[in-house]
Amino acid sequence: MVRILAVANQKGGVAKTTTVVNLAAALVEKGQRVLVVDLDAQACATFSMGLDPEDLDDTGALVFMSRSSPRAVGTLVTTTEDGVDLLPASIDLAGADRALAGVVGREYVVREALTPVHEDYDWILLDCSPSLGIITVNALTAADAVLVPLQCETLSHRGVGQLMETIADVQRLTNPRLRIAGVLPTLFDGRTTHAKAVLADLGPRYGVPVFSPISRSIRFAEAPAAGRSILATAGRSRGAGDYRRLARELADAWQPTA
Numbered sequence: 001m002v003r004i005l006a007v008a009n010q011k012g013g014v015a016k017t018t019t020v021v022n023l024a025a026a027l028v029e030k031g032q033r034v035l036v037v038d039l040d041a042q043a044c045a046t047f048s049m050g051l052d053p054e055d056l057d058d059t060g061a062l063v064f065m066s067r068s069s070p071r072a073v074g075t076l077v078t079t080t081e082d083g084v085d086l087l088p089a090s091i092d093l094a095g096a097d098r099a100l101a102g103v104v105g106r107e108y109v110v111r112e113a114l115t116p117v118h119e120d121y122d123w124i125l126l127d128c129s130p131s132l133g134i135i136t137v138n139a140l141t142a143a144d145a146v147l148v149p150l151q152c153e154t155l156s157h158r159g160v161g162q163l164m165e166t167i168a169d170v171q172r173l174t175n176p177r178l179r180i181a182g183v184l185p186t187l188f189d190g191r192t193t194h195a196k197a198v199l200a201d202l203g204p205r206y207g208v209p210v211f212s213p214i215s216r217s218i219r220f221a222e223a224p225a226a227g228r229s230i231l232a233t234a235g236r237s238r239g240a241g242d243y244r245r246l247a248r249e250l251a252d253a254w255q256p257t258a
Helices: 017-031 043-049 090-098 108-120 134-142 160-173 193-206 219-227 238-255
Strands: 003-007 034-039 084-087 123-128 145-151 179-186
Touching: 003 017, 003 134, 017 034, 017 043, 017 108, 017 123, 017 145, 017 179, 017 238, 034 043, 034 134, 043 219, 084 160, 108 123, 123 134, 134 160, 145 160, 179 193, 179 238, 193 219, 193 238, 219 238
Parallel strands: 003 123, 003 145, 034 084, 034 123, 145 179
Antiparallel strands: none
8 A cells, every 4th residue: 555645844944855855765775666746836856856847848737737637647757866756846836726726625636636646656755835725735635644844943843833733624624544654853963952952842742753863964955956865965974874764764653554
């Protein structure tokens, strides 16, 4: 059974896209079939995986914004150099919330589009935009679980409560099977007392599992320029090891359900 994981936090700069790109590569290293779905109009995942969004005519927007005659997801997927399949995004997704505002069943557009490719993959990772708009709600409605990247700084806690409320609303209204996979501490600097204190507070504060932290590293900023994951550009770095560990932790903790 496919595992569908949304990576979401409406706060920007918490390494959502970094997590999607590198977790996907780590899962492929483990022999898994992985599809990344870029649901952010900024298309950072698309760029980070080696495609220039400005050069693309066919992206996920054709699927999600044209329900009357949508293109099949499989015809728009590109296999990247890391062996991860990608449904790319472009700036066209910026109009998705407006385009879907009056559509009946608008929360189910992403779920309906991805259903035909479930059997092709072991994991589908949804890279959400830094917002709680219709497309993010779509991602949560399509997902089995949501992973919340959270920077280990006090200010990064702001807004997480609102995300938890949105998740609760989705569980109640459109996707009762949705669960919180856990919080992922990112940009972690274990040399500082503050970061350690924030890390220790995450579990008690949110009452959800907390994954091993992802270390802060300049290697993460360098990898997108090559259009590859950190596992390809700095495979022996601590950051690469952190995402390999996350892939193991997720696979061990999460057994798919029908």
